[in-house]
Amino acid sequence: MDVPLWFALLAVGYLGVKLIRPPWWLIAVLLLGGYLLADSLLALVIDTAVK
Numbered sequence: 001m002d003v004p005l006w007f008a009l010l011a012v013g014y015l016g017v018k019l020i021r022p023p024w025w026l027i028a029v030l031l032l033g034g035y036l037l038a039d040s041l042l043a044l045v046i047d048t049a050v051k
Contacts, residue, residue, distance in 0.1 A: 009035065 009031050016027055037043060 005035070005038075 013027050013031055016022065017024070037046075
């Protein structure tokens with residue numbers, strides 16, 4: 001199943017806010033940081049380390 005990245009980020013952010021109740025700025029930083037990290041060269045290093 002192919003889920004667009006924006007939809008997955010929106011769902012994770014919504015569930016995180018509803019279940020854990022962290023500050024909004026923390027959710028924004030985590031989501032933006034994960035999005036930027038996924039498009040960087042560091043993503044290849046993390047991918048090979050996880051596998």
